[in-house]
Amino acid sequence: MQHIISRRAALGLGLATAADVAWPGRAGADQSSAANRIIRIGVLTDMAGTYSALTGQGSVLGAQLAIDDFSRLHPGIKVELLSADMQLKPDVALSIAGDWFDAQGVDLLTDLPLSSAAIAVGEMAKAKDKLAIFTGAASSILTGERCGPNHLHWAYDTWSVPHAIVESTVKEGGDTWFFITADYAFGQQLERDSAGFVTRAGGKVLGSTRYPFPGTTDFSSFLLSAKASGAKVIGLANGGVDSENCVKQAAEFGIMAGGQRVVGVGLLLNDILSIGLPAAQGVRLAEPYYWDLNDGTRAFGRRFQARSVGHAMPNSAQAGQYSAVSHYLKAVAAMGPEKAKVSGRATLAQMREIPVEDVIFGKSTIREDGRVIHPMYLFEAKSPAQSKQTWDLVRLQDTIPADRAFRPINEGGCPMIHA
Structure with a gap:
């Protein structure tokens, strides 16, 4: 099975491929010793499936930009990047993660846009004392009952996103809901959190x-059930292409024109572009990052766009890769690569010791349950007439401060938290 993205695609992003990496043990003791001082980061993502536009090569690029910045400041510390397509299959994700940790010397594994796979990889990281940072996975269970000492949850989750969207929608009169849900860990948790x-x-x-x-593309029967329920709001507990197809098909069925509101509690910025503003206008979404928030986010957005496939702007999962990898590498510099490679748990502890601040999320805090907290933002998709350029897609509706944006630590059920 080919785990690494094609060399042509990698070179287009300025990334390392398997052929560029000298693995331990390949060329004698000297190279092996040198390799033991090389930090290796693996981005395990979705390159062609439901979440490929939301993570995929954009997540790889976010990590690479962080490495580029770090390498300019610390030329004596070598960092190498691997990437692989997990094909949205937990068994494939575990196979790649095991090989990366055991045979390829990977120290940090990131992204994982499938919550069921992230849960399993979190357990693997704990057993092997490696480190995982989840930027693509969203289930809040990762810092709840399945929290662990060797993984962090960056960017957003299934509590923070609906928290920003649902309460405001109910207060505006959308007080009856019907959910269309992807039947796996992420969708189920997103529905539970949203319903709460x-x-x-x-x-x-x-x-x-x-x-x-995965695999569902025709949502007509599910949308007709939602329409027949008479609910004022149809909540989409899914993400990526599934959310996009639901919104598009709902518009085709005249559901929004008939007075029901469709709320995609898993939507990200790329989805709004894909749906198109004629169908998406008025749709709400919540993210902790938007490229046009301030000077810092605009500068990063344009830098990312210049190197991204299709000149796409980053969403918060892809920008979150930059934030997470940047902070991890600060910890590596502080403790030294040799010590960082010994223990993922010790590296995570060092990450907590360093203030978390960047142009992506501003100031953040790493909590004891592994949740990284920062402000969240509620956006609404613009009308076509309000948009001035391709990526001018949403307007800011509300800011939820960090202390209210994420689930209180004592409500998650994380076994590492003692009452």
Whole structure:
């Protein structure tokens, strides 16, 4: 099985491929000793599936930009990058992760845009004392009952995103909901967290329907069930291409024109572009990063866009890769690569000792449960007339400060947190 992206695609992004890396043990003791001082980062992502536009090569690029910046400041510390397509299959993800940790000398594994796979890789990182930082996976269970001492959850999760969206929607009159849910860990948790916010705000969940993931492309029966429920709001507990198809097909069925509101609680910026503003206008989404928030986010966005496939702007998962890898490498510099390679747990402890601040999320905090907290932003998709350029897609509606943006630490059920 070919795990590394093609050499042509990698070179287009300025990335290392398997052929560029001298692995330990290949050329004698001297090279092996030198290799033991090389930091290796693996981006395990979705290159061609449902979440490829939201993570994929954009996540790889986010990590590479962080390495580029670090290498300019610390030319004496060598960092190498690997990437692989997990094909949205947990068994494939575990196979690659095991090989990377055991045979390829990978010290940090990132992205994992499939929550069920992230849960398993988190357990593997714990068993092998490696480090994993999840930027693509979203299930809040990763810092709840499946938290662990060897992984962090960066960017967003299934609590923070609906928290920013659902309460405001209920307060504006959208007090009855029906969910269309991807039937796996992420979708199920997203529905549970979202439904909790509906009832907490005084609304009511009228029902839900679940569809097989991955592979579903026709959502007509699920949308018709949602329409027939009479719910004021149809909540999409899914993401990526699935969310896009649901919104597009809902518009075709005249659901929004009929007065029901469609809320994609898993939507990211790329989805709005793919759906198109004629269908997406008025749709809400929540992210901790948007390229046009301030001077820092604009500078990073344009830098990313100049090197990205299709000149795409980064979403918060891809920008989160830059943030996470940058902070990890600060810890490596502080403790030295030899010590960082010995223990992922010790490296995570060093990451907590260093203030977390960057142009992506501003100031962040790494909590004891592994959740990285920072502000979240509520956006609404613009109308076509309001958009001035291709990536001018949303307008800011509200800012949720860091202390309210994520689930309180005592409510997650993380076994590492003692009451």
